[in-house]
Amino acid sequence: GEDVEQSLFLSVREGDSSVINCTYTDSSSTYLYWYKQEPGAGLQLLTYIFSNMDMKQDQRLTVLLNKKDKHLSLRIADTQTGDSAIYFCAERRARGSTLGRLYFGRGTQLTVWP
């Protein structure tokens, strides 16, 4: 499809791992990003992965990339209540777009229960 797709809601218990999934559209997309948005705030860049990588780990965050299936995931280890937010997947397409323009999914609302 033409849209970046994400499931809309995820609930986890504090201390568990969270996995947020995303399907993007362009197999030649060069960079894929995860942004976090807290209520009333702008988007905060959490992490990104270059398309020649399969995995990237950054402290509690692990990003997995499956280029064949155009599937991206974000795993948050030891999820805390402060991780409750909306998480957006975004792709930077290589074809048919201006350098730099990002395409976002609708976002996944993560709720962490104490």
Next chain:
Amino acid sequence: GAGVSQTPSNKVTEKGKYVELRCDPISGHTALYWYRQSLGQGPEFLIYFQGTGAADDSGLPNDRFFAVRPEGSVSTLKIQRTERGDSAVYLCASSSTDKVRNEQFFGPGTRLTVL
């Protein structure tokens, strides 16, 4: 400042009025982007500046929307004859000349409400 700033944070206007939304990017960032985020949606691209020129304005929904960046720093998004459907949060982002990674840093947004 340390981050991208946007003013005003909230703007309420009446249908048919003209509004201007301002963005101050991170100092030294040459690229500047405007996105629009409607309720329950992800940000949707509007326009992208590299320096003073609009490199891509294909996301502007119609000719009521216009943006400028005359000195390559501050940008203003202008909306004429506002409609209720223009109500959304307008986000600005900037990035450095590091075109490879293109990390875009977002401001807090301007919430526009058209009555």
